Amino acid sequence: xxxxxxxxxxxxxxxxxxxxxxxxxxxxxxxxxxxxxxxxxxxxxxxxxxxxxxxxxxxxxxxxxxxxxxxxxxxxxxxxxxxxxxxxxxxxxxxxxxxxxxxxxxxxxxxxxxxxxxxxxxxxxxxxxxxxxxxxxxxxxxxxxxxxxxxxxxxxxxxxxxxxxxxxxxxxxxxxxxxxxxxxxxxxxxxxxxxxxxxxxxxxxxxxxxxxxxxxxxxxxxxxxxxxxxxxxxxxxxxxxxxxxxxxxxxxxxxxxxxxxxxxxxxxxxxxxxxxxxxxxxxxxxxxxxxxxxxxxxxxxxxxxxxxxxxxxxxxxxxxxxxxxxxxxxxxxxxxxxxxxxxxxxxxxxxxxxxxxxxxxxxxxxxxxxxxxxxxxxxxxxxxxxxxxxxxxxxxxxxxxxxxxxxxxxxxxxxxxxxxxxxxxxxxxxxxxxxxxxxxxxxxxxxxxxxxxxxxxxxxxxxxxxxxxxxxxxxxxxxxxxxxxxxxxxxxxxxxxxxxxxxxxxxxxxxxxxxxxxxxxxxxxxxxxxxxxxxxxxxxxxxxxxxxxxxxxxxxxxxxxxxxxxxxxxxxxxxxxxxxxxxxxxxxxxxxxxxxxxxxxxxxxxxxxxxxxxxxxxxxxxxxxxxxxxxxxxxxxxxxxxxxxxxxxxxxxxxxxxxxxxxxxxxxxxxxxxxxxxxxxxxxxxxxxxxxxxxxxxxxxxxxxxxxxxxxxxxxxxxxxxxxxxxxxxxxxxxxxxxxxxxxxxxxxxxxxxx
Numbered sequence: 205x206x207x208x209x210x211x212x213x214x215x216x217x218x219x220x221x222x223x224x225x226x227x228x229x230x231x232x233x234x235x236x237x238x239x240x241x242x243x244x245x246x247x248x249x250x251x252x253x254x255x256x257x258x259x260x261x262x263x264x265x266x267x268x269x270x271x272x273x274x275x276x277x278x279x280x281x282x283x284x285x286x287x288x289x290x291x292x293x294x295x296x297x298x299x300x301x302x303x304x305x306x307x308x309x310x311x312x313x314x315x316x317x318x319x320x321x322x323x324x325x326x327x328x329x330x331x332x333x334x335x336x337x338x339x340x341x342x343x344x345x346x347x348x349x350x351x352x353x354x355x356x357x358x359x360x361x362x363x364x365x366x367x368x369x370x371x372x373x374x375x376x377x378x379x380x381x382x383x384x385x386x387x388x389x390x391x392x393x394x395x396x397x398x399x400x401x402x403x404x405x406x407x408x409x410x411x412x413x414x415x416x417x418x419x420x421x422x423x424x425x426x427x428x429x430x431x432x433x434x435x436x437x438x439x440x441x442x443x444x445x446x447x448x449x450x451x452x453x454x455x456x457x458x459x460x461x462x463x464x465x466x467x468x469x470x471x472x473x474x475x476x477x478x479x480x481x482x483x484x485x486x487x488x489x490x491x492x493x494x495x496x497x498x499x500x501x502x503x504x505x506x507x508x509x510x511x512x513x514x515x516x517x518x519x520x521x522x523x524x525x526x527x528x529x530x531x532x533x534x535x536x537x538x539x540x541x542x543x544x545x546x547x548x549x550x551x552x553x554x555x556x557x558x559x560x561x562x563x564x565x566x567x568x569x570x571x572x573x574x575x576x577x578x579x580x581x582x583x584x585x586x587x588x589x590x591x592x593x594x595x596x597x598x599x600x601x602x603x604x605x606x607x608x609x610x611x612x613x614x615x616x617x618x619x620x621x622x623x624x625x626x627x628x629x630x631x632x633x634x635x636x637x638x639x640x641x642x643x644x645x646x647x648x649x650x651x652x653x654x655x656x657x658x659x660x661x662x663x664x665x666x667x668x669x670x671x672x673x674x675x676x677x678x679x680x681x682x683x684x685x686x687x688x689x690x691x692x693x694x695x696x697x698x699x700x701x702x703x704x705x706x707x708x709x710x711x712x713x714x715x716x717x718x719x720x721x722x723x724x725x726x727x728x729x730x731x732x733x734x735x736x737x738x739x740x741x742x743x744x745x746x747x748x749x750x751x752x753x754x755x756x757x758x759x760x761x762x763x764x765x766x767x768x769x770x771x772x773x774x775x776x777x778x779x780x781x782x783x784x785x786x787x788x789x790x791x792x793x794x795x796x797x798x799x800x801x802x803x804x805x806x807x808x809x810x811x812x813x814x815x816x817x818x819x820x821x822x823x824x825x826x827x828x829x830x831x832x833x834x835x836x837x838x839x840x841x842x843x844x845x846x847x848x849x850x851x852x853x854x855x856x857x858x859x860x861x862x863x864x865x866x867x868x869x870x871x872x873x874x875x876x877x878x879x880x881x882x883x884x885x886x887x888x889x890x891x892x893x894x895x896x897x898x899x900x901x902x903x904x905x906x907x908x909x910x911x912x913x914x915x916x917x918x919x920x921x922x923x924x925x926x927x928x929x930x931x932x933x934x935x936x937x938x939x940x941x942x943x944x945x946x947x948x949x950x951x952x953x954x955x956x957x958x959x
Contacts, residue, residue, distance in 0.1 A: 309467075314385065317378045324350050336387055341398050348403070351375070352411050360750065362757060369408040370417045376404060421621035422665060423631040427692045428460045432525050434617040437815050439805045441612050444593040445586045446810065446846035447538070451601070452609055454531040455583065456628065458496070461528070462513050463632035463650050466625035468498045470601050474541060475578035479533070481569040482516070483562050489826060490562055490569075492517040492529055511649060520822045520829055524836050530818065533557075534840025535582065536573070543572040554837035558830045588921040590943075591931055592900060593847055615702055620695035620775070633663045665690075699778070701770050704763055708770070712762035721755040737957070810846045814839045898932050898951040907954070914947065915956035 306314065324347050325332040335343060352372075357363045366372055376399060384390050407413075423431065435453050443449050458469055478495040494515040517529050524530050533554060536542065542551040551557075551571065562569045581600035586593050607625055614623030636642045636650065637659070644656055653659055669690055671681035688694060712718060728748050732739050739745040785791075807815070817839035823829045896903045897910055899918050904910050919940060922928060928937040930946060937943045944955040 313378060314382050317375070318382045318386075320351060321347065321379070321382065336383060339383065339391060339395065341395055341403060344395070344399055345403050345407075347379075348372070348375070348407055352407060360754075362761075366411075367414055368418060369404070369413040369415055372404055372408060372413060373400075376400075419621070420630055421619075421623055421627045421692060422634060422690075423460065423623065423627040424687075424691050425460075425631075425635065426687075427619070428456060428628070428631070429523070429525055430617050430693060430696070431613060431623065432456050433819075435613050436525070436818060437807075438613070438616050439807050439811070440616050440851070441609075442848050442851045443586075443609070444848070444850055445595060446848045447535070447595055447844040448586055448609075449848070450531055450535060450840055450844050451583050452606070452613070454528060454535065455606065457526055457528040457531065459625070459628040460526075460632055461515070462498070463629050463636065464498050465629065466603055466606065470581070470583050470603065470606065471499060472496060472582045473578065474573050474580050474582065475575075477532075477573065477582070479536070479571040479573070481560055481562060481571065483567045489519060490560075491519070492533070492557070493568075494529060494532060511652065519826075522822055524818045524820070524833070527833075527836075530833065530836045531840055532582075534837045535844055537837065538841040538844035539577070541573050541577055543574050554834040554841070557837075558827075558834060588917075590899065590918050590922055590926065590928060593849075618696045618698050618700060618702065619692050620697075620700070621692055623692075630663060630665070633659065634665055634669070637664070638669075697778075700774055701767065704767055704770075708766060709763055712759055712766060715762055718755065718758050718762060721751060721758060725751045725755055735957070805852075808846075808848070810839075810843050811848070814843045893952050893954070898930075898947065898953055911954050911956055914953060919944070919955065 321335075322332055325335055327350070328346075352366060355363055355365070366375070380391055380396070408415075432453050435449065435456065443452070455469060458464065459466065462469075476497040476499075480493040480495070482491045482493045484491055494517075495512055496515075497510050497512040499510050515528060518527070521527050537552070537554055540549060540552070542549060544550070560569065580598065583601040583606075584596045585599050585601050585605065587596050587599075588594075603625070610623055610625055610627075614621075617623075633647075633651065636647050642650075647659065648654070648656055651659060651663070667690065669686060671683070671686050674681045713722065725748065728744065728751065729736070732744055732748065736745065736748065739748075817832075817836040820832055820836075823832050893907045893910075895905070895907065895910060897913055897918070899914070902913065904913060922940050922943075928940070928943050929935065930937065930943070930950075933946075933950065935946065937946055947953040947955055
């Protein structure tokens, strides 16, 4: 006789519901046995108590069947009727079963290659779907031949082109994924084999593609110190907002120690950071512990488990340049990121950390962060607003932005090799691989590699980093010489040209193709007349924009090529000149060498405080060392709120030097600058047009300069939905047009015609 289930009594309804939920879980082992035992027990109890089963209509008399049906519907937990699931079985959309294996950036790359395929099919007047169905080696050879011949991309922009055979192989691998996504099957094995063995080598030879891969620059510890120090002190590169300088230093530190992928760090949010005051088991001072958890950047075949890194503080740190505690905690204090208690923020300054102690009986004191910031990225982009440059509240920095910053810092640091975000991962991997403290399993955990061969293939340095001669001869290896030979620091030469002079930059205008573009642009400008914006929307105006864009690109390519030629010539000839000078007894003056080491214009006061605080040496007593640390954190927090402005775009011969400014201060009596209150009071006067901007108080030499500045720096930055406020009058305005009217009638400032 089949076992029957009874109606649960109201007293035991909660436990019965739990049992029902358990039976829906797919468990294994003893859990299934426990669930079965529970069911048997409940059934036995139900039968013995005389409860009636829903499925037995005889117990209900004549209307038992209807009552049973009504009661079953009442107690049913299904949200949909049976017809819903029958329809799903018969007409299921197959696209719902496709697992999204790739990250958004990978999907973007696949879509880009797919668009190339569509363009090719349109060019040869073929249907893309039919071409997929009839895929063979001949079509693939023709497609990749067409790709290698393309010189223009989206909106007519010039392409860089493929330069390495490995890039062509990567292109082929991506195309295979595009084909598989469209056709739900892979390209047959024979076609793939012929592509790899015959087509790609043939095309690489035909288009003279370089063998191997692009040279990988590796940032070691000594190189990292120079990079972070350059980032901290330079004024040749400005980031708009001081927080971005601090963020870049923190990125260098975390990436240089943890070997994380760039995008994994850029996605770091406050909920993934934990700050703890930890008791030293050896009786030393309490240690500030940083724990940060990074999510795996690559999501192919599903999400990976997160990896947590634990970074203890180094007491009496010989250099705060590489201290993530100083920079991260400084950022946290600047962002007011620590948690509130009863509506009051408890931790507001780094000075408070000195007085914190761990209570007796426990081993840690957690410094909780504000849960409201859980999903806020640590590395956030800056954005231009009406009143200046501000940090976005929610948008993270992009890889493209951080890549340009790192490349520029490498140039300022005078490295010959190009520094890239992945250079830090390569250097950290080399240090971990050489360390006797890291096993292969831990290294694979850090790098998120399922197979150790991945590290050997892509991350192991192709230079032999050991003194093989000394080892073979049975001598002690010269580790210090080998370290010096492998560092990027060996190529640092401050005298090496980093930028073109004004005359060199202007010389590119004499190149024939650039002169032809200038002639076409000027001829079209004369035909249109001034102002050009009144022709906006016409064919001639769009042609003028296209020629101007092409001219700007041609000039930049010519400047880049000229700088590479000058640097290559210097790299070859300067050692020969140095040898000749030494053999002739000629010495280079120290003043000349010192002039080459100048780091740009004089830094502002917050920048001076930051550099002096971080670059201090360790102190003798623990109290002084704690004060050194907290002063650095406070300096970082202060600079994170400072707007440092943009890098000067003036030609080098027109930029005022520090020496020239000092001479002016000595020779000319400069009256004290008026306060902002005095400037603001003068701004509201209507009897004259001011020579300064009423929003940011920047001064100009002409009234037209104020008008252009107002349009370019302020009016163009207003986005729909922004709150528009006059910082001088504290008046909230409804629209951009109302702000322009306010500027004219209140501050006597004329706005541009079409900002």
